[in-house]
Amino acid sequence: MLYLDTSALLKLYVREAGSEAVHSLVVSQDLPLAIWEIQEAELINALRLKAFWKEITPEQADGQIALFQERWKRGFYHFPAIDRMALMETYRRLSGETPRLGCRTMDILHVACAVEVGASAFLTFDKRQAELARFAGLDVPMMG
Numbered sequence: 001m002l003y004l005d006t007s008a009l010l011k012l013y014v015r016e017a018g019s020e021a022v023h024s025l026v027v028s029q030d031l032p033l034a035i036w037e038i039q040e041a042e043l044i045n046a047l048r049l050k051a052f053w054k055e056i057t058p059e060q061a062d063g064q065i066a067l068f069q070e071r072w073k074r075g076f077y078h079f080p081a082i083d084r085m086a087l088m089e090t091y092r093r094l095s096g097e098t099p100r101l102g103c104r105t106m107d108i109l110h111v112a113c114a115v116e117v118g119a120s121a122f123l124t125f126d127k128r129q130a131e132l133a134r135f136a137g138l139d140v141p142m143m144g
Contacts, residue, residue: 001031003119005110005129006042008143009035013043013064014050018125018143025123025141034117035077038109043068080117087116090136097135101128111136 002025004012011019012026026033047061056064071077090112097103103111107129114122115136122133122140130140 001034001117001119002026002029002121002123003034003110003114003117003138004039005107005122005124005126006039006046007125008123009033009039009043010046013047013068014056021143022123032076032078034080034114034119035072036079036082036113036117038106038113040068042106082113082116087112090115094132094136097132101131101135103128103132108132111138114138 004022004026008018008022010016011022044065047056047064048058050056051058051061068077072079087109091108094108094112094115095103098108107126110124111122111129111133114133115138120139122130122136122138123143124130124133124140125143130143133140
């Protein structure tokens with residue numbers, strides 16, 4: 001199962017460098033993408049921030065949010081149950097790498113979530129987060 005950090009997930013909704021590569025990896029797998037509430041919240045806000053920065057219009061942001069919700073209803077995504085205590089245990093373990101890698105809190109939480117939902121691969125464009133995902137035992141496709 002492939003797990004996308006929010007910056008990779010956003011590339012499915014806003015055309016930017018790396019969008020084609022993300023799309024190709026996503027469509028090459030049979031399983032729906034595992035999404036959790038934090039990803040959904042970050043995606044919604046990232047789309048609205050794109051509107052704030054005038055990269056897209058507010059109407060385009062709302063349209064892409066509606067597309068995300070439609071894809072979820074159609075089974076492209078699933079929200080697996082996540083054991084919050086196990087997630088925090090994994091987070092605590094992975095955060096021990098912060099002095100070496102300099103990862104931010106959300107970067108660590110995404111990697112911990114990927115581990116907890118049983119992902120085998122982690123898609124990110126962040127080098128530090130990619131290194132943390134490798135440390136956690138996840139395959140990290142080269143994205144740039």
